[in-house]
Amino acid sequence: MSTATTAPVYTATTPTVTVLLYRVEEAAEALCISRTQVFDLIRLNKLTSVKIGRARRIPVSAVNEYVTTAIVEAQEAA
Template sequence: MAQQRTVPDSRQLAPTAERQLYKITEAAVILGLSRSVLYEQMRMTRPDGRPRLRSVKQGRTRLIPAAAIREYVALLEHEAEVADDRAA
């Protein structure tokens, strides 16, 4: 009889281990946006040609790095500051 191997759930890992990759639905919840908006932001590019929201693929799964989520939030904050400066 073959032994079954179990993969530990991410909640069972050390509490200090920060997740590095998120599924689209998870990133959408974190950012408070819809899946459609996330896909749109991944397709859109900044003036320098980089995507507004970076993603990676693992097999057929599209994932968002934790660093990309932080960069996207910083980009939105920067755009808001620029818009405020123009309005003033």
């Protein structure tokens, strides 16, 4: 007899969670850059982050703001 594992079944009543903070790795993935580059952006005050205990988190809104600012700067430089 084999035991098969099944994935949880999600229904319309399953609550969804809105992500408000990214881990550094998630922010790096969202921006298609390395985690080192994310830390550089934080150090240069180009990307806002918060510390929760020892953990560093980046607000989703800060990632969106950084992208918007980067686009505007690129257009002005052109």
